[in-house]
Amino acid sequence: MRGTWGLDPAGADGVYAGAKFCSEAGKRQPTLGKSRLLRHCEAMTLRLLLIQRAARLQQRPAFSCAPWPTLDYAAFRNRVEGTAFGLLAAGLGACHADTGTPWDWAAEVAAAASGLRWDPTALTVPEAVLGGAAFNDERGRGLFHDREALVTTDTPFTTGLTQGDFLQRLARLNQRLGWDHDTVARLPRAAWGTPALRGALWSALYAGAHAVLVEASEVEKGFGSWFTPKPEPVDDLARFGGLGL
Numbered sequence: 001m002r003g004t005w006g007l008d009p010a011g012a013d014g015v016y017a018g019a020k021f022c023s024e025a026g027k028r029q030p031t032l033g034k035s036r037l038l039r040h041c042e043a044m045t046l047r048l049l050l051i052q053r054a055a056r057l058q059q060r061p062a063f064s065c066a067p068w069p070t071l072d073y074a075a076f077r078n079r080v081e082g083t084a085f086g087l088l089a090a091g092l093g094a095c096h097a098d099t100g101t102p103w104d105w106a107a108e109v110a111a112a113a114s115g116l117r118w119d120p121t122a123l124t125v126p127e128a129v130l131g132g133a134a135f136n137d138e139r140g141r142g143l144f145h146d147r148e149a150l151v152t153t154d155t156p157f158t159t160g161l162t163q164g165d166f167l168q169r170l171a172r173l174n175q176r177l178g179w180d181h182d183t184v185a186r187l188p189r190a191a192w193g194t195p196a197l198r199g200a201l202w203s204a205l206y207a208g209a210h211a212v213l214v215e216a217s218e219v220e221k222g223f224g225s226w227f228t229p230k231p232e233p234v235d236d237l238a239r240f241g242g243l244g245l
Contacts, residue, residue: 046112065213084110085140086129094122103130179207199240
């Protein structure tokens, strides 16, 4: 099923972060003159992308990567925002994470939602923020919500790429992919941290798809049996190389 991904304000009751915050995601954002591709999505920033997906697809699966259990979109948003609280409480500016765990993805989305630039040459996110004592730091809650008015299409996402620019690229790619919230994107776990894999994860979030990280042992299964059918193929990451990450 494909259609408009904007948040239906009538369905926003109970969504984490409060009705006023979520109602901002439901407002039709002004369309950029150079970005007609984004009209069907309505999200003009990566922050709003996260909010809209979680509000619209709350109980649908979003992300599966060991050792985490499968997270639905509501749980994924909560994990991202808890990470964002820690990032902002720590006073980080540009940052990156390279733990080789699912926390890297949560941190990247959290940084974008907070308006922080993701930069592999910048400071690493403290381990305490990634599920430790500084995760969900209440000192960062107000700071995160204050960012609502500060994160715009012109906010840098990564070096040389604004949030608005990156969303345009995601929109163009998704037109070719045809992904939507019924898509299960099977992605190779062995490519974790590469620009192509990160691009695939962002594409899944853009489409509201379910991103599933597949271990090498499963990728290498070339055949099935009566009891163990052949696994579905893993997505070709070459398609995500043009996103500029």
